[in-house]
Amino acid sequence: MQVGYYPGCSLESSAKEFDLSIRAILQEMKISLKDIPDWNCCGASPAHYLNEELAMALPYRNLVKAEEAGLDQVISPCPACYSHLKHVHEEVLKQPHLADRLGAIVGKKYGGGIVSKHLLDFIKQDIGFDRLKSSLKTPLSRLKVVSYYGCLTRLPGVHIDDMENPTLMDEVVNAMGGEALEWSHKTECCGASLSVSRTEIALRLVNSILEAAQEKGADCIAVVCPLCQSNLDTRQGDINKKYGTSYKMPILYLTQLIGLAQKLDYSQLGLDRLVIPPQNLLIEKGILEK
Amino acid sequence: MSYLNSQDIHQFRNRILSISGEDTSKCIQCGKCTAGCPISPEMDVQPNQVLRLIQVNDPDALLRCSTIWICASCQTCSVRCPEEIDIAKIMDSIRKLALEAKGPLGEENVVKFDEIFLDSIRKRGRVHELELVMKYNLALRRPFKDAQLGPVMFARGKLGFLGHKIKELGKIKEIFQNSKRLLKP
Amino acid sequence: MSQKVVPTVPGFAACIRPNKAILLKDHYPETQSYIFYIDIRAAGKNYEEFVKRAQREYGAIYIRGRVSKIYEKGNKLIVRGVDTLAGKQVEVEADLVVLATAVVPQPDAIELAKILNIPYDQYGFYSEAHPKLQPVESVTKGIFLTGSCQFPKDIPDSVATTGAASVRACEILSKDELILDPKVAFVNSDICSGCLNCVEVCPFNAIESTRVNGKTVAQVIPTLCHGCGNCASTCRTSAANVQGFTDDQIYAQVASVFEILKKENLLELSE
Numbered sequence: 143m144q145v146g147y148y149p150g151c152s153l154e155s156s157a158k159e160f161d162l163s164i165r166a167i168l169q170e171m172k173i174s175l176k177d178i179p180d181w182n183c184c185g186a187s188p189a190h191y192l193n194e195e196l197a198m199a200l201p202y203r204n205l206v207k208a209e210e211a212g213l214d215q216v217i218s219p220c221p222a223c224y225s226h227l228k229h230v231h232e233e234v235l236k237q238p239h240l241a242d243r244l245g246a247i248v249g250k251k252y253g254g255g256i257v258s259k260h261l262l263d264f265i266k267q268d269i270g271f272d273r274l275k276s277s278l279k280t281p282l283s284r285l286k287v288v289s290y291y292g293c294l295t296r297l298p299g300v301h302i303d304d305m306e307n308p309t310l311m312d313e314v315v316n317a318m319g320g321e322a323l324e325w326s327h328k329t330e331c332c333g334a335s336l337s338v339s340r341t342e343i344a345l346r347l348v349n350s351i352l353e354a355a356q357e358k359g360a361d362c363i364a365v366v367c368p369l370c371q372s373n374l375d376t377r378q379g380d381i382n383k384k385y386g387t388s389y390k391m392p393i394l395y396l397t398q399l400i401g402l403a404q405k406l407d408y409s410q411l412g413l414d415r416l417v418i419p420p421q422n423l424l425i426e427k428g429i430l431e432k
Numbered sequence: 433m434s435y436l437n438s439q440d441i442h443q444f445r446n447r448i449l450s451i452s453g454e455d456t457s458k459c460i461q462c463g464k465c466t467a468g469c470p471i472s473p474e475m476d477v478q479p480n481q482v483l484r485l486i487q488v489n490d491p492d493a494l495l496r497c498s499t500i501w502i503c504a505s506c507q508t509c510s511v512r513c514p515e516e517i518d519i520a521k522i523m524d525s526i527r528k529l530a531l532e533a534k535g536p537l538g539e540e541n542v543v544k545f546d547e548i549f550l551d552s553i554r555k556r557g558r559v560h561e562l563e564l565v566m567k568y569n570l571a572l573r574r575p576f577k578d579a580q581l582g583p584v585m586f587a588r589g590k591l592g593f594l595g596h597k598i599k600e601l602g603k604i605k606e607i608f609q610n611s612k613r614l615l616k617p
Numbered sequence: 618m619s620q621k622v623v624p625t626v627p628g629f630a631a632c633i634r635p636n637k638a639i640l641l642k643d644h645y646p647e648t649q650s651y652i653f654y655i656d657i658r659a660a661g662k663n664y665e666e667f668v669k670r671a672q673r674e675y676g677a678i679y680i681r682g683r684v685s686k687i688y689e690k691g692n693k694l695i696v697r698g699v700d701t702l703a704g705k706q707v708e709v710e711a712d713l714v715v716l717a718t719a720v721v722p723q724p725d726a727i728e729l730a731k732i733l734n735i736p737y738d739q740y741g742f743y744s745e746a747h748p749k750l751q752p753v754e755s756v757t758k759g760i761f762l763t764g765s766c767q768f769p770k771d772i773p774d775s776v777a778t779t780g781a782a783s784v785r786a787c788e789i790l791s792k793d794e795l796i797l798d799p800k801v802a803f804v805n806s807d808i809c810s811g812c813l814n815c816v817e818v819c820p821f822n823a824i825e826s827t828r829v830n831g832k833t834v835a836q837v838i839p840t841l842c843h844g845c846g847n848c849a850s851t852c853r854t855s856a857a858n859v860q861g862f863t864d865d866q867i868y869a870q871v872a873s874v875f876e877i878l879k880k881e882n883l884l885e886l887s888e
Contacts, residue, residue, distance in 0.1 A: 191524050
């Protein structure tokens with residue numbers, strides 16, 4: 143099986159471990175990834191109010207490049223990238239004059255042939271839980287995981303799960319032998335880019351997420367978004383200072399958890415890049431050897 | 433005090449309708465948007481008040497407020513609104529109008545951040561995160577904000593000093609040049 | 618996506634909530650009630666006073682705004698809502714949350730309506746023959762409406778409409794004979810081919826199939842018939858007709874109109 147891949151800017155740097163773990167686990171399951179050649183930034187949040195056409199043209203070019211490379215399915219791990227690619231694809235199919243305009247800006251027309259798949263959808267439908275389970279070597283037994291979705295299920299174009307009470311990540315956790323805990327802050331906002339421009343707001347929000355996770359007795363929080371991971375992971379020190387708390391909650395990408403269950407190499411999964419180190423927890427739970 | 437009827441009371445509502453496609457007349461002011469908004473405690477104008485001000489044609493406070501800039505676009509308001517109004521989209525529309533009005537902005541930082549973000553894309557085709565954060569903090573004249581995170585981020589290999597430039601950079605510059613802000617005055 | 622908005626009815630919720638707040642305070646004085654509302658339409662007799670009493674004498678706090686999320690925190694429930702009058706988000710750490718959910722018809726209400734031939738609205742509530750002049754009658758003769766099948770009804774209204782519906786029913790049952798409008802349909806069983814199309818199109822279930830002289834034919838039930846003429850226009854053999862408006866009678870009327878027009882030279886006929 144081959145599938146197209148659009149990493150997005152954060153997976154090249156601050157969320158490198160997300161990229162590493164996706165590649166590792168898919169390779170383990172004999173699925174090959176083909177990167178969209180010479181892909182560009184999707185435009186993320188800033189573009190759509192600063193320059194509307196740019197906001198659509200940037201993802202459009204990626205769709206064009208994907209088609210050029212002969213791809214038909216593309217996974218974009220970052221929720222924002224996924225939302226933009228999918229949304230632009232849907233809009234150009236609905237509005238031919240928009241398609242013409244974007245084609246003119248980018249210099250080439252997109253034929254409408256790219257199916258954007260979200261990682262979780264891909265795991266559930268294209269890979270399937272049976273195949274996933276058969277690739278596991280160490281079940282994540284007794285690891286209590288709360289799944290944090292952030293705003294993923296609410297983004298325009300992202301129709302993958304229930305908006306208020308999604309369960310896809312929890313299903314994957316359970317399939318891997320972990321214990322997915324139900325909790326109140328599945329979809330509570332982490333503050334997103336306010337982490338840089340209004341840090342105190344992000345600290346408040348992340349604090350309540352961590353508090354809710356800790357209250358449920360979670361060992362760690364699983365995420366599928368680079369920005370969520372960054373906010374939850376890197377800001378724990380600041381939060382502890384500001385609120386007098388003592389969080390040391392590992393924030394892992396779901397794909398890293400899968401990789402652990404497949405007994406892949408620690409640094410191959412980018413686990414050494416997490417700010418809150420998960421080693422002790424994983425050793426304690428028998429998932430890692432000392 | 434200017435009278436409510438000194439201008440067309442529907443003017444701003446019509447403006448928002450034409451930019452965003454969302455009709456604020458549908459809003460019954462139930463307040464659910466404000467109730468669910470994660471940023472509500474820090475907002476100067478609450479989300480339901482934003483819609484109210486549009487309904488009664490009072491754009492001035494909205495164009496200057498900080499609410500529209502600290503809105504995280506988490507879409508919680510939009511998905512829970514009983515009248516199915518896409519409030520996040522309306523926030524986005526007001527951002528466009530605020531920029532167009534060229535007056536003082538409620539949160540200059542956020543626009544600064546986003547402009548540096550886009551600039552990074554224009555120059556490289558992708559965002560170079562380290563450069564973005566550094567340029568941003570410099571522009572705000574607090575070069576050492578978040579500096580305490582530096583060592584640990586570096587140790588974890590998250591800093592990505594070099595950044596990447598895509599091959600078809602010329603194409604990207606072209607895209608930037610050809611793209612127009614769609615907002616018509 | 619489940620239904621987000623349902624119609625509210627004056628009185629129903631407005632009387633229930635202060636009722637509960639007052640009852641609670643009476644039995645457990647240390648409790649504090651918080652009532653989130655958007656509109657209070659306390660339209661019944663003394664309802665408004667009831668609401669005020671709950672606030673003034675029993676300390677219930679009315680907060681104008683909708684609740685967005687309720688979640689567990691420890692052994693409490695956090696209710697996250699808004700006070701639109703104060704202009705801010707508010708949270709209540711509650712021991713007990715009571716949901717004032719919408720009243721909707723029973724799941725099989727529409728099925729029943731179809732059996733009885735009663736029209737219903739987009740929410741599944743039954744429609745009266747006339748909202749002002751016939752508030753307890755359905756369009757099907759002999760079927761009367763009362764209670765919450767029409768809309769969520771409080772006790773005074775339910776008592777009133779039930780009394781009215783009973784009287785209407787007694788009106789029919791107390792008579793030996795019913796006087797009907799003569800403009801009802803009839804079927805000539807000699808001509809009727811037994812196709813029973815008229816049975817299908819009758820909105821009032823007023824035609825049934827029966828056997829006459831060994832043949833299946835349609836037969837009108839005059840007490841149910843409203844004289845709408847659907848059967849007459851559907852009937853291929855002209856066996857079904859409405860009294861006073863048979864096909865022959867209508868043709869005769871049309872023919873005489875043409876005669877008059879011809880006589881007055883008002884008719885332009887193309888050859």
